[in-house]
Amino acid sequence: GQQLNQSPQSMFIQEGEDVSMNCTSSSIFNTWLWYKQDPGEGPVLLIALYKAGELTSNGRLTAQFGITRKDSFLNISASIPSDVGIYFCAGQRPNIDMNYGGSQGNLIFGKGTKLSVKP
Amino acid sequence: DSGVTQTPKHLITATGQRVTLRCSPRSGDLSVYWYQQSLDQGLQFLIQYYNGEERAKGNILERFSAQQFPDLHSELNLSSLELGDSALYFCASSAAGQNTEAFFGQGTRLTVV
16 A cells, blocks of 8 residues: 655664654655554554644654655654654645545555664 | 544454454544554555545455444454454544544454464
8 A cells, every 4th residue: 555655664772862764755745643653552643744844843752744745754852761662654645636625534654663772 | 542442452363254343433533544554564544434434445455344333433344354364453533534633542453363
């Protein structure tokens, strides 16, 4: 199925480091969401973005909706051990039916970025 | 706690069998989405219901079907199960059909043996 290109696939962090990850697509999106998933749990919503160029923060997390509407970025500042997990980007595409407008309801997900602690 | 409830949490069944997964959305949410998460496939969208009607369909196999009931809970039916159907199945809900944040349940882990 259709997916977003999320990178990096995995990364190791040391406590206190800043972390960056991104998602790109060849198609435009109306909405970008960032989720975190811990093992055995469902994805938890971190940040939602609705406008091109929008920059939104949630504590140490900052995400941006790319100007082209084809990408989004998530930054984590001063990482702590509990930041480990899998981070997913997700987007909603515009409706194909222009008479309906808005977005397709279903989210398209990236494959995730796995954050682990440096040994 | 996201407010989305999925049952059962774990399910082990044999090939060829049929199972039903249940989802109760957050109070007031009209949309329900089903996703499949396999080890190396990420989250794959299966199907969306909005206020009882099918709204969008993803890569859902013909052996799978879903419905949303008048009380807005949803069920995902998986039949003629194969080993490759083993995965985590997530339900998510949102307030409307579009442009809103989706909140996920804790998932049902299905193991087909």
